[in-house]
Amino acid sequence: MKSVQGDEQARTRPPYPEPVDIERKAQWTKSAFDQYGVWQLVTTIPAVLTQVFKMAWRIDRRDVLVMVGAQVVYGIGSAVALAATARAMVPVLGSGSVSHRVHQALPALVVIAVAAGVGRVAYGLASWSVGRLKPRLMTAADVAVVEAMLRVELSAFLRPEFSEEHEAAETGSVRCDRLIYDVQSFMSALIKLVAAFGVLTALHPLMLPVLVLAVLPSGVGAMAEARIEHQVHTANSTGRNVRGMMRWHVTAGKLADEVRGMSMAGYLSYWYRTLSKRLDDRTLSGAGRQLRANLVAAVFGGLCLSLAWGTLLWLTVSGRMSLAIAATAVLAVRTALGNLTNVVHYAASLFHSSLFLGDWKQFIERSQALMPAAGTVPAPREPETIQVRDAVFTYPNKDRPAVDGVSLTLRRGELVAVLGENGSGKSTLTRLMTGLYTPDKGQVLWDGADVSRIDVNEVWEQTGFVTQQFGYWPVSARDNITMGQPVTLDDDRVWEAVDAVGMRGAFEELPRGLDTLLATELWGGVSMSGGQWQRIACARVLYRRPAVVVMDEPTSDMDPRGEHAMFRLLREIAPGRITVVVTHRLINTKVADRIIVMDKGRIAEHGTFDQLVKGGGLFQELYELSLDRGGRGL
Numbered sequence: 001m002k003s004v005q006g007d008e009q010a011r012t013r014p015p016y017p018e019p020v021d022i023e024r025k026a027q028w029t030k031s032a033f034d035q036y037g038v039w040q041l042v043t044t045i046p047a048v049l050t051q052v053f054k055m056a057w058r059i060d061r062r063d064v065l066v067m068v069g070a071q072v073v074y075g076i077g078s079a080v081a082l083a084a085t086a087r088a089m090v091p092v093l094g095s096g097s098v099s100h101r102v103h104q105a106l107p108a109l110v111v112i113a114v115a116a117g118v119g120r121v122a123y124g125l126a127s128w129s130v131g132r133l134k135p136r137l138m139t140a141a142d143v144a145v146v147e148a149m150l151r152v153e154l155s156a157f158l159r160p161e162f163s164e165e166h167e168a169a170e171t172g173s174v175r176c177d178r179l180i181y182d183v184q185s186f187m188s189a190l191i192k193l194v195a196a197f198g199v200l201t202a203l204h205p206l207m208l209p210v211l212v213l214a215v216l217p218s219g220v221g222a223m224a225e226a227r228i229e230h231q232v233h234t235a236n237s238t239g240r241n242v243r244g245m246m247r248w249h250v251t252a253g254k255l256a257d258e259v260r261g262m263s264m265a266g267y268l269s270y271w272y273r274t275l276s277k278r279l280d281d282r283t284l285s286g287a288g289r290q291l292r293a294n295l296v297a298a299v300f301g302g303l304c305l306s307l308a309w310g311t312l313l314w315l316t317v318s319g320r321m322s323l324a325i326a327a328t329a330v331l332a333v334r335t336a337l338g339n340l341t342n343v344v345h346y347a348a349s350l351f352h353s354s355l356f357l358g359d360w361k362q363f364i365e366r367s368q369a370l371m372p373a374a375g376t377v378p379a380p381r382e383p384e385t386i387q388v389r390d391a392v393f394t395y396p397n398k399d400r401p402a403v404d405g406v407s408l409t410l411r412r413g414e415l416v417a418v419l420g421e422n423g424s425g426k427s428t429l430t431r432l433m434t435g436l437y438t439p440d441k442g443q444v445l446w447d448g449a450d451v452s453r454i455d456v457n458e459v460w461e462q463t464g465f466v467t468q469q470f471g472y473w474p475v476s477a478r479d480n481i482t483m484g485q486p487v488t489l490d491d492d493r494v495w496e497a498v499d500a501v502g503m504r505g506a507f508e509e510l511p512r513g514l515d516t517l518l519a520t521e522l523w524g525g526v527s528m529s530g531g532q533w534q535r536i537a538c539a540r541v542l543y544r545r546p547a548v549v550v551m552d553e554p555t556s557d558m559d560p561r562g563e564h565a566m567f568r569l570l571r572e573i574a575p576g577r578i579t580v581v582v583t584h585r586l587i588n589t590k591v592a593d594r595i596i597v598m599d600k601g602r603i604a605e606h607g608t609f610d611q612l613v614k615g616g617g618l619f620q621e622l623y624e625l626s627l628d629r630g631g632r633g634l
């Protein structure tokens with residue numbers, strides 16, 4: 001009966017809406033292939049090789065030297081083997097008894113065997129060094145991206161292109177894996193090609209241009225293929241980003257209850273499938289174009305190859321080349337052709353990877369420019385005042401300022417509460433006070449020094465911040481309090497902070513004490529409740545004993561006992577510092593020396609609790625609403 005009802009509901013329900021197709025800025029829908037000519041791209045190969053060698057050199061010089069040295073030995077081995085083959089062919093295809101011919105060919109055969117053996121060993125050594133370099137190269141590129149993300153100024157995250165640049169850089173670092181392999185394969189094919197060319201040219205000079213002609217079409221085809229792949233990759237990048245974000249949401253255990261309790265599974269599964277199909281369709285249309293390019297290249301390649309074999313046949317039949325030389329030439333042509341194809345293939349692949357590496361390099365360089373300015377004005381220690389003067393701040397893509405001409409002074413020893421309706425600019429104001437954002441107009445002064453001219457790291461060293469969306473950091477319980485910046489050798493100060501937020505009981509129950517990993521999803525990790533995590537975030541701030549404490553809704557997940565204790569604690573620690581607390585629970589603001597009420601980015605009123613509660617303004621209205629005594633409603 002239940003399932004019949006369910007079916008009935010599904011039939012009558014309007015269809016799920018399709019995922020939004022995000023419109024991207026024009027410059028982000030273009031791949032590098034659209035911006036540069038083929039010749040310009042081909043000429044970048046030496047620069048890419050230099051870049052990869054430089055990166056690898058910094059990681060392990062010995063491995064780079066082994067890789068290059070082994071490749072050269074491998075190439076020399078191939079050339080020697082090919083030249084010796086030519087020498088062996090003359091007696092083998094000549095006249096006389098078999099034993100006589102074999103005897104004559106023996107020295108050349110020994111040279112071939114030794115050269116082949118040395119070549120194999122050299123190749124093995126080159127692969128070994130590549131195998132050692134590969135993971136470290138990837139790690140170095142990845143770490144550079146992570147470090148850039150950790151250090152760029154906060155406002156960088158507000159630029160929509162920043163996340164695209166980051167995604168491209170991430171692909172670049174993953175691609176380093178293939179890059180070093182491509183470098184090795186390219187070098188190996190190139191060296192063997194040069195060796196085969198040398199031998200072939202010595203046999204007959206006409207063979208060289210014919211050979212080049214034979215592989216040209218496949219080179220052009222490989223380039224076209226790389227171009228289409230990068231175009232599709234670029235076109236899919238925003239969708240891939242959003243899908244990645246959604247994937248985290250739908251697979252994280254943290255949201256599993258909401259997904260089920262709100263019957264979201266059907267819609268989310270539809271959303272995920274639809275967006276994935278959209279991405280796949282683009283990839284498939286690219287595959288069709290790639291096939292067409294490859295077919296055209298194959299037809300021309302086949303024609304040119306026939307020309308090469310025809311030339312060889314003509315040279316032999318017309319007596320311009322002996323049979324022994326022709327046999328070696330066949331071998332050399334096959335070696336050269338295989339390697340020339342490889343050179344073109346790996347050059348295209350290298351070039352393709354170089355586009356991603358270019359994205360990576362560009363991101364690392366650009367993020368340098370996005371580092372907060374070092375500042376020339378010395379940072380005041382334990383500031384007496386923080387002044388906000390006529391500060392205006394508008395988020396990119398927003399028309400209305402989030403903070404619109406705010407002026408206020410915070411004094412040491414004072415506890416200031418900031419409240420106001422959702423979106424009124426409270427969090428933005430706290431970020432301006434602490435130098436996380438710089439106002440578009442106006443100033444923020446710490447003891448009279450403009451924060452935009454101070455080294456902002458020195459400002460942050462003195463700040464303790466509980467943000468609205470603090471991290472559930474997957475590190476040990478101890479490190480969750482100290483965040484890797486212990487100030488004492490023993491754990492006394494950690495326990496002091498833990499006690500202050502009422503977490504001793506919970507921490508003492510942890511199976512490995514302060515060493516226990518706090519990570520819900522990870523094996524061996526111990527999970528915490530939302531309120532407990534919030535207490536930990538507060539303990540982090542208390543542990544630092546900062547000169548400036550900013551807490552943005554620090555008790556929103558806490559039980560009444562925890563909330564009450566937290567505000568009492570804030571009152572206790574207030575004398576030594578500047579304390580700002582954003583809260584929606586008006587009753588908590590009673591402990592504050594001063595209350596700032598924000599409305600649409602401006603300060604609507606300020607004063608003490610007793611003044612505002614009867615002031616007839618927004619505070620009184622919100623207060624009465626909280627007591628359910630009427631008001632404007634949502």
Ligand SMILES: Nc1ncnc2c1ncn2[C@@H]1O[C@H](COP(=O)(O)OP(=O)(O)OP(=O)(O)O)[C@@H](O)[C@H]1O
Binds near residue numbers: 402468
């Ligand atoms: N990262 C952002 N990008 C663009 N606009 C933003 C961003 N963060 C906030 N805003 C906008 O700025 C305005 C003020 O936001 P802010 O977060 O400062 O408000 P708030 O008072 O702290 O709100 P809440 O009580 O909901 O936390 C809002 O209109 C909001 O939409």
